[in-house]
Amino acid sequence: MSATTIVRLPQQQGARLPARNYLNEEYGLKSWLLTVDHKRIGILYLISITFFFLIGGILAGLIRLELLTPQSDLVAADTYNKLFTMHGIIMIFLFLVPSVPAVIGNFVLPLMLGARDLAFPKINLLSWYMYMGGAIFTLYALINGGVDTGWTFTTPLSTHYVNTHVITAGLGIFIAGFSSIFTGLNFIVTIHRMRAPGMTWFRMPLFVWSNYAASILMVLGTPVLAITLILVVLERAFGIGVFDPAKGGDPLLFQHLFWFYSHPAVYIMILPGMGVMSEVISTFSRKKIFGYKAVAFSSVAIAVFGFFVWEHHMFIMGVSTYSALVFSLLTMMVAVPSAIKIFNWAATLYKGSVTFETPMLYAFGFMGLFTIGGLTGVFLGSLGMDVHLTETYFIVAHFHFVMVGGMLMAYLSGIHFWWPKITGRMYPEQLSKLAALTTFIGFILTFFPQFLLGYLGMPRRYAAYPPEFQVLNVLSTAGASVLGVGYLLPILYLTWSLKYGKIAGDNPWQATGFEWQIQSPPLTENFVEIPVMDHDAYDYEWLEHRTKVEVPSIG
C-alpha cells in the first residue's frame, strides 16, 4: 500500500477553528430547533437518522440471532415477523431515503452551487419536523407491539388478516413521505434557480446532478405511495373494499401502486450515494471524472427508466405473463445507466494519482459490492430466474448488497469526506481505515452466504428453516457481529473528533468545488461574496493555480 496521502492540514500548533462559524453563531436549543440554516438542519437530520439506524441495527441483530438456529426458538414466529418488518420500515424510510440527501445534500448542495441557502429554508425545517413526526408514529407502533406485514404492507394481509398497528405505521410513513417531497422540491428549485454566476448545468459537480435526479423521483413518486397508504388505512378502518377480493377489489392493484413508488425509491436511495462516489473518486485520484456528461445523463436516465420497471417485484403475484415480459425487458435496460457510471469511475481511476484515505476505501468497497448487487439484480430481472429466486434469501442478499454494500458505504464515504467541512475537525485516520476494512469484511461474511442460501431455496421472512441451511446462517450471523463493530466505530470516533480531532482547515483533501474554498466550518451565510464559476468541475489545474496564488489558511 502506498504511504502517500493528499491530506494537507494546517500547522496544528496554535491552530484554531474559525472565530465565527455557523456552529457558534447562536447557542441554545431554540436556535437549533427553530433554525432555517441548511447546515444546522443537516445536522439535525444526522442526529435523527443515526438514532434510527441504531434501532434498525438492533432489530437486525435480533433477526440474525434468531437465525443462528433452524428452529424458531429465540422469538416466536409472529414476533420474528415484527422484527423484519420494523427493520425494513426503519432502515428504508427513516434511514436510507433521507441519508445522503437530507444530511449531506442539505449541508453541501447550496455550498456547491455558490448559494446562501436552499430556495425554501423554512420548508427545509418543516421537512425535518415531518420526518420527526413520521418517526414518532413509527416508534409508537414499534413500542406498542409493532407491525408484522413486512415493510411492503402487501394486501390483503395488511388490510384484513393482521391485528397489528398497520394504520399507525402507514400514517407514519405517509408523514415521513412529506419530508422526502419537501427536500426534493427544495433541491430542484435551488438547482434551477440559485446557481452562482457562471455555473452552467455542465459545470455543476456531479453530486448535484445525482441529487437532482433523485429529487425528481422524490417529487413524482412519493405522492403515489402516499395515496396508496391512505387507501390501505381506509380499507382497514372502514372496509371500503378497494383491495378486498370479497367485495370485488384487486389486491394486486395495491402492489401496482405501492411498487410504482417503491421501485423508484431504491433509485432515490442509491442516486445520491452515486453522487458522493463521483466527488470522492475524483478527489482521491486527483483527476476529473471520466465522461462527465455520460455520468450526468446516466443519473437522469436512471431516474426516468426507474419509473418503467416496477412490476418486476410482482412477477409471481399473478400478473399477466405478457406484461411481465415487457417489464423484464425494461428491467434489463435500467441496469445500463448504472453500469455506465461504474465504467466511468473505473476510467477515472485509470492513470490517476490514487491514494487510500478512508472515504476512498469506502468508495472502493462501493464499486465492488454495488457491482455484485447490481448484477444479481439483472439475474432477478430475468423472468425465469426470478420465479426460482424471488422471495428467497437471494433477494435479501441482492438488496443488501446494493443498499448496504452500496448505499451505506457511499453514505459513510460522504460523511468521512465532508466531516472536516461540517465540523472543522479531522477524525483519527488509522481507526477510520480499520472501521472501513471491518465493515467490508463483515459485510461480505454476512451477506454473501445469503446468495447461496437463496439459490439453495431458503425462503425469506421465515423464522425457522431446514437444518441443512444452518452453516451458512451461522456464517451470516458471525459476519453481522463484525459488521456491527464496523458501524459502531465511526459513531464513537466521529463523536470523539468533535473535541479532540485535528483542525482540518479549509481544504484538507485539496478538493475542487466551492465548498472547499471557504472556511471549515462555514459561516452561516456560507460566502462573504458569492463566487463566480469560471472553470469546469473537477479542474485540478485551477485549484493548483489558486493554491499557489493564495496564502494558505491557518484556521
Place this chain on the structure above:
Amino acid sequence: MSEPTKNYEHEVVSQREGAVPRDLLIYAVLVVCTLVSVASSYLSLGVANGIIVLLIASVQALLTLWFFMEVRSSSRVLQLSIFAGIFTLGVLFVMSLTDYLSRAWGSW
C-alpha cells in the same frame, strides 16, 4: 392603453383592459363545455361516451392551465415540469394496463 404597472422589476402586470374580458370568455367556454359534457352523456354512444366526456374535461383543464394559471407566459422549465407530471401519470396508467388488459389472454 395606460402604462402597464410594473411589479418586482421584471414583471409586467396583466393589461387591465384586456385581462377581464378574456377571462370572462374563457369562463363562458368552460361553462359551455360542462353543459355539453352533461348533454353528451344522455346520448347513447357506447364507448365514445366515456371518451367524449374525458376529452372535454381535458380541454377544460388545458384552458384553465393555459390561461387562468398563466402557463402560456411561463418559463420553459415550468412547461416541461407539467409535461413530466402528465407523462409520469401516463406511465402509471398505461403500464399498469398492460397487466390488466392482458390477464385474460391466452392460456397462461
Place this chain on the structure above:
Amino acid sequence: MAERALPTTVPGAASEHPIAHEHAHPPYLRHHFETVAQQHEASSMGMWLFLLTEFMFFGGMFMAYLVYRSWYYPAFVAGSHQLSIVRGTLNTIILLTSSLTMGFAIHAARARNQRALVRNLVTTLLLGVVFIGIKATEWRTEWVDHHVPGLNFSIDDFVHPAAGVQALPLDVAEHVQVYFSLYFAMTGMHLLHMIIGLGLLSFLVFKARAGAYTQGYSASVEYIGLYWHFVDIVWTFLFPLLYLVSRHA
C-alpha cells in the same frame, strides 16, 4: 439569525444590473435571494412542483378508478345514476365561477386595487363554502340511502330497484360498493383540499385587508390562486368520471 449586510450586486457578473435604490432591499426580499425576480421565479417554481405532487397523489386514485370501471362497468353505471346530476353540474359551475373570481383577485392585486382584491377573494371563498354545502347534502343523501361503503352499504337499491329501473344481478350489485368507495375517497380527498383552500383564502383575506398584497408584491395571491385552480381542475375530471357514466341508460 443575525442580519448581515449583503452586496446588492454580484461581483464579476456581466449581465446583472444594480437594483434601483428604492428597492435595494425591499422588505419582502428574503436574504438568501439576490434579487426579487429570482425569489419570484423560485417561489413560483416551488408552488408548481408542489402541485405536481398533488397531481400524482390524485393520480393514484384515478388509476384505481380506471381499473375498476373497466372491470365493473354496469355497476359503475348503476352507482353513477344514484348521484344528483343537478347538484353535480351546479357544483361544477360554482367551482368554475370561483376560479374566475380568483383570477380577478390576482389581477386586482397586481393592479394594487385593494378593494377589488378583497371583494374577489371573499366571493371566491363564499363560492367555495356553497360548494362544500352542496357536497355535504349529497353525502347526506348517500348516507340516508345506505350507499356508504364499509359503514352502511346495502345492495337493496340495486337488487330491488324502483319501478322502471332494471335490477342488477347480485354480484354486480356488490360491486357498486367499489364504485362508492372510489366516489367517497375521491370526493373526500377533493373536499379536504377544498377546505385547506378555504383556510388559505381566509388567510389571504385577512392579510389583504391590511394592505399586504397591494404594495407591489402579490406573489402569495398568485400561488394560492394556482392551488385553487388546481383543485378546480381535479373536480373538472371528477365530475364526468363520477356523475356522467352513461346517463342515457
